[in-house]
Amino acid sequence: MAIVFDKKDTQNVGSWQDLFVPSYNERIKNLRENAIRTPEICLERLRVEMKVYEQYKDEPRIIQRARFLEAFLKEKTIHIWDNELIIGGINSKVRGSTIIPGDYSWLESELDDPVRDPQIRPFDRHIIHPEERKELREVIFPYFKGKTLADYNLARVDDDLKEHAFAGTSSCPHIPSLADWQMGGDIGHQMANYEKVLHKGLKGIKAEVEYYLAQVDQPYDHYSIKEKKDFYKAVLISVDAAIAYAKRYADLAREMAAKETKPKRKKELEHIAEVCTQVPANPARNWHEALQSVWMLHVVISCEMASLVHCFGRFDQYMYPFYKKSVIDEKTMNHDQALELLECFWIKCNGAMLRSYEFVKVLTGMGLGLVLTMGGQTRDGKDACNDVTMLCLETDEQLGVLLPETAFRMWEGTPDKYLRKATELVRLGYGKPKFIMDKKGVQMVAKGYPELTIEDWREYSLLGCTETNLPHITMGNLYESNSVAAKILELVINNGKCAICGKQIGPLTGDPRTFESIDGVRQAFREQVFYWMTYNAKGSKTLKEAQSAWYPAPFSSSLSEGPLQRGIDVTQGGAWFTTYGAFIAGLADTADSLGVIDRLIFREKKLTWDELTKALKANWQGYDNLRQLCINGVPKYGNDIDAADEWAAFVLDTWADSLDWINTQKELLPPWGGRWVGAIITGSNTVAFGHNVGSLPNGHIYPSPLADTMSPVQGMDKSGSTAVIKSASKLPMHRLALGGPLNLRLSPQFIATERDIENVMSFLRAIENEGIYHVQFNIISSEELKKAMKEPEKYRDLMVRVASFTAYFVDLTEEQQLDIIHRTEHQGCC
């Protein structure tokens, strides 16, 4: 009966994804195509910007911004695409990227380039039509050249900051701490108070604004009366613009309904018209109106601020009353209809953003950073899961689209029912949902918001990758600092000199040969961190001042808590809390390298500084044996060995110390204050940062990628996932309020049967208990196994388990590796 093992059989391999048969209907099937098609670009925003700011040039900037939003929402092309039930687009295309002024700086050189043109490049392609190319070349580039925020910033930032805070302007592009990301463009990162609009409508907000506007004429606040009045006026213009925008859609739907010949669609369009007449101006009355209202607000926010990461907050919490009303109480629709609408909503989230060739080369497939948080605890510490939580998980399972990113908050009281569904979703290998653990999460938020109470901390949700945020009371300026810990260590070893370009960029922290003990290294590391973070804070402060002056956001302000009460824009410190995010990268490489220095140089004296620096200078070429000693002869982070994990904790503690210190220095913060909070986030920047860091004592070769986020260096975690978890649990995450993700790799066999689902659920509960903040699972696909066959050095830690047999995949012979791939393919049988 047995078949002969044949290599040919393993060429086409599958996964759970292929075994899953979605049950969505024809409408969703067609709409889903919209979410995954190649995006186009849209220039309408630029056309309006060119006109409006000119037209209102004598008005205060905040009024200009409101007028811009008004004009843009009035003039932009609107569509209701076939089959759609939830309507409204950020731009004029089915799936499109909005082009913003700052894009000229790179698009000009990449457009029509034989390799880098967005339509030609092999990744993250965008279609740009010939007439759009012409308009870009002839009208848009010439107009914006030299007139963007980035140009303005470059002209006013002093040379010292240019040299030390911005990689783009520094004579050494490899500086360890970068504040570049907010150089041009608006801030984005809004987590609006959707709940308020669902219950009060925009008209309710308008009434509130009018109330505050009437209060401004009090005699005791005479210094900023004019600014406040302008602010409230701008808010009113924006809110009116949003209401008018929804009305445009209602009119369009009515118009299309009149022309529609198919009775079913005609009815749908009539209903859409009715929905858009009601929301978001008025309170939502049912599930459909609630979804439409949230989406329309999201569209308007995205039109006001073109930048990333406008998140939905605790979606299942504020949406549940409307689901309950429609499906459970009034029974005006059934579960399947509610699901269909949510699927329509999901599909709408899959917009795109055009980025430069250099950017996408290292960071492909990144979406708009829309995160939707679900589950967790209620304010009073009870379980928060509800039918909408389940509906979101079902939608994710059905659609398998990139956005919105879903974050499932879990705590000890999360019911098995929801956790099981989330785990089944993991099995499909979309990397969704991410699991956010309340035990550590609440501790972290407590650090970020010590003034608040536990009820408020329990309300946290995700903004961006993994960053905690208290919805609509915090303005999260997240991408303020990107630091590479490994570069700091390199500077310590070279006494402040960049190993790549040889320039003296950092302070002189001493020739390491003179260090008597490892404490010398610690002290030097600390000095370098404080030096660079200070510059970073200064640079960030300068950019913040310009950004908030250029791009205030009156509409977003109206949906936050604080700005209306204070009469100050959300970008200018109006929100109750303002945070600045400092991202740290290269943690594991730094920790492992410190471990090597400590053990081999100071403790065992097997290695001298001279030998080490020579080997590093040679990028380990010709030092194979020494490199193997550094790799294998010293315990590494990720194996649950205290001696190694303590170094990772040291790195983060040092960073947290520097941020705590900056928060006490008024002159390092913008005039309205705020506080710095840390995160261990690298995204896919590991590749880019790898080019900025020379070779390292842990055997890292320039320019290979650094380890991502909290993960161990690739191939160094040899004791399985529980050991990684234990190592990560030793990090001082409670001091880094923004958190950081931990990626775990699972082989499909690990999650093959019903029993395995139970196991992964219990594993998740154990992780929560250990005090990890965030995990997400990558299910190793057979594609990845094939890659591991080709590049074994990158997959040293890839473990495969078959029955009681465990092996490192790369240690197996080719035939056996193909056997494993074969098993991956046939996992469905058992």
Added chain:
Amino acid sequence: MSFADWKIKTGGAQTPAHGDSRLVLSITRMTIHNGPGMRTLILFKGCPLHCIWCSTPESQKTKPELGVYPMKCIRCGDCIPVCPTKAISLPDGKLTVNRSLCNVCGKCVDVCNAKALEIMGHRMTITQLVTEVKKDEIVYKYSHGGVTISGGEPLFDTEFALNLLKAFKAEGINTGVDTCGEVPWKGLEPTLLYVDFFLWDIKHMDPEQHKKLTGVSNKLILSNAKAVAARNVPLYIRIPLIPGYNDSEENIRATCEFSRGLASVVQVDIMPLHHLGKARYDSLDRMYPIAGLALYSDEAILGIKHIVESYGLKCVIQA
């Protein structure tokens, strides 16, 4: 017997100096195929059986062995001068050990930074093992897992095994024993109090064939299984399926018939042949006896599963 009694009897995790250590091959955390929940798996060295399909050949001998991995070798040559018996050479750049000269002193391993040479089998004490196993306590708690001792034969040194199991029990850890069953009853019997379940291999029902395939008769294995079942210790019967050797319908049915007679059987695991152990034979310079033997198709495995289930037994494919 309560936990408190165990503590008094064993003095907590402390164990007598005699029988308190054994050669350990590996400790794997978070395994899912070795009993309920997620388990830490300890492999010991030394086995009374020498099955021709053994996928962990390094576990058979009781003494440490030298594993050689030429693929990891960076050809630094440091190991050649330190070898007291001149057993190592690098002909054509390929790391080669003359096994007839090697006395497994481990000096080459000490200087090999690339880990191309490795001693298989490290002596570990009960205290060390308990410390290692306890690291995943939280995972056991939520998944209802624990430790599974395997090998080799975990009960090969019954005195050690008894002390080890007592020490685990004193910490409240669920214990599984993956055994071939070839253990004198006198040594096996005292351990039963401290074992939560056995993974019990039945490789062939015919004593002659069993001897041919594993080197020993199955008489003791089967009588032990009956005696353990009579004491009501849960049994997971495991059948390694090797095409052409023990997978005849007759033998499967005989095994099921026997298993059905055991009162405490939980389920029957069938473990289809794989060739993943071949690399380990290579690293020991040993011949892999069943190289190239064809693997099973899914249909064939499901067919066998149906036979097992027809006896009213729960059957799980451990693949």
